[in-house]
Amino acid sequence: MLSARLREAGVVGAGGAGFPTWVKAKSQVEFLVVNGAECEPLIHKDAEIMRHFPREILAGAETMRQATGATRTKFGIKTKNHEARGALKAANHSPLVDWVELGDFYPSGDEYELVYTATGRLIPAAGIPLAVGCVVCNVETLYNVAEAEAGRPVTRKFVSIAGAVREPKSFWVPTGVTFRELIELAGGAATPDYAIFVSGLMMGTFCLDPDDVVTKTTAGLILLPSDHYMVGRRTRTQKEMNQIGKSACDQCSYCTEFCPRYLLGYDVQPHKVMRSLGFTASGEAHWNQWADLCCSCGLCTLYACPEDLYPKEACDDGKKYLRLAGIKYEQPRPVKVHPMKEYRRVPSAQLRKRLKVEEYERDTPFQDLDYRPARVRLKMKQHAGKPAAPVVREGDVVRLGQLTGDLPEADLGCPVHASIGGKVTRVTPDFVEITA
Numbered sequence: 001m002l003s004a005r006l007r008e009a010g011v012v013g014a015g016g017a018g019f020p021t022w023v024k025a026k027s028q029v030e031f032l033v034v035n036g037a038e039c040e041p042l043i044h045k046d047a048e049i050m051r052h053f054p055r056e057i058l059a060g061a062e063t064m065r066q067a068t069g070a071t072r073t074k075f076g077i078k079t080k081n082h083e084a085r086g087a088l089k090a091a092n093h094s095p096l097v098d099w100v101e102l103g104d105f106y107p108s109g110d111e112y113e114l115v116y117t118a119t120g121r122l123i124p125a126a127g128i129p130l131a132v133g134c135v136v137c138n139v140e141t142l143y144n145v146a147e148a149e150a151g152r153p154v155t156r157k158f159v160s161i162a163g164a165v166r167e168p169k170s171f172w173v174p175t176g177v178t179f180r181e182l183i184e185l186a187g188g189a190a191t192p193d194y195a196i197f198v199s200g201l202m203m204g205t206f207c208l209d210p211d212d213v214v215t216k217t218t219a220g221l222i223l224l225p226s227d228h229y230m231v232g233r234r235t236r237t238q239k240e241m242n243q244i245g246k247s248a249c250d251q252c253s254y255c256t257e258f259c260p261r262y263l264l265g266y267d268v269q270p271h272k273v274m275r276s277l278g279f280t281a282s283g284e285a286h287w288n289q290w291a292d293l294c295c296s297c298g299l300c301t302l303y304a305c306p307e308d309l310y311p312k313e314a315c316d317d318g319k320k321y322l323r324l325a326g327i328k329y330e331q332p333r334p335v336k337v338h339p340m341k342e343y344r345r346v347p348s349a350q351l352r353k354r355l356k357v358e359e360y361e362r363d364t365p366f367q368d369l370d371y372r373p374a375r376v377r378l379k380m381k382q383h384a385g386k387p388a389a390p391v392v393r394e395g396d397v398v399r400l401g402q403l404t405g406d407l408p409e410a411d412l413g414c415p416v417h418a419s420i421g422g423k424v425t426r427v428t429p430d431f432v433e434i435t436a
């Protein structure tokens with residue numbers, strides 16, 4: 001059964017969330033929606049993997065389509081990615097694939113957005129694609145499905161390194177290598193002091209530690225000089241963001257008017273979340289139902305707000321307090337697409353301009369590096385759900401692909417495998433270190 005093979009191979013969503021793919025493979029749906037939208041500014045790794053590995057991606061898609069009983073595969077890809085589209089179409093022999101051509105907007109890869117574009121269906125508020133007969137899989141995840149079918153577990157990651165590096169590029173690396181190694185593989189930093197954005201400027205995480213490591217969900221790195229506008233925006237504390245928001249938000253509501261979830265018809269209204277900050281002493285406990293359906297795309301904070309405030313972070317905080325208060329918001333009205341939706345889409349070029357990263361927009365061509373690190377550190381939590389627990393001990397000798405972390409089958413999660421052969425040199429509840 002495919003689901004069991006995917007679990008055994010540790011396949012999780014490679015697009016960012018890391019949801020275990022074996023769970024998706026158990027569902028029965030009408031459409032398999034393939035996410036090749038890739039909309040994070042400067043990251044082009046999905047375009048590269050589609051261009052260079054179209055057969056594997058299509059084989060993985062067909063395997064998932066058959067397992068889920070889907071009648072059609074809806075393949076979402078941006079029209080601007082001509083070479084990737086051409087490679088996929090040339091490699092495709094299935095009459096069951098529909099090509100869904102997407103404009104170059106942010107965030108066209110959001111599941112709610114993609115399902116609507118591909119099928120015309122609106123996922124119920126707070127629901128999942130399954131509720132409208134769809135399963136959504138990222139292109140690299142489908143590559144890993146094909147690998148799992150060939151008996152190979154997930155031990156490497158396709159990444160793109162962009163921004164202030166000498167040779168922006170995309171390549172495979174074993175999971176568990178450090179960001180420092182990735183930067184060296186991209187020719188080194190092109191600036192002495194830099195900050196690292198992991199997996200994207202909009203939805204990724206901010207990192208100042210080059211010794212952090214690649215997981216199954218790392219899309220790549222973007223380096224920016226330490227004095228860049230984006231670094232300044234990401235280094236404020238939540239308290240500072242709340243205080244500035246309280247005093248400076250003029251309730252213009254641009255954040256709501258540009259919010260992609262609001263425009264799709266969901267009750268997300270970040271300006272009301274910002275307003276709620278004013279009713280608290282320090283931004284504490286400002287739970288707010290208008291935050292609950294926010295997907296944290298970051299557009300309100302980094303594009304829409306003319307005052308450079310932090311509505312996305314206020315929504316994240318609001319969601320946290322909603323959870324703590326045990327409140328589950330239910331949208332009282334039906335989801336209905338806003339009549340202005342198509343006219344308020346944000347072109348990627350405009351977004352890059354607003355983020356002040358136009359000068360870093362470059363191709364990240366694929367290079368077959370066959371990188372062999374001296375050491376890897378495999379995190380036990382590389383996926384949504386529960387972390388794995390180490391199943392090896394210090395001193396053990398392991399081979400490439402051997403199981404190093406696992407969890408009970410009933411739990412949501414995925415096993416972790418050795419990404420190089422070697423000796424286990426350190427084991428903690430959080431990671432397993434292997435030295436080649």
Ligand code: SF4
Nearest residue numbers: 249251252253255305
């Ligand atoms: S766009 Fe900015 S200033 Fe306007 S309501 Fe939203 S947070 Fe306030």
Ligand code: SF4
Nearest residue numbers: 259294295297298300
């Ligand atoms: S981050 Fe802002 S723009 Fe994005 S979904 Fe949430 S509220 Fe809307």
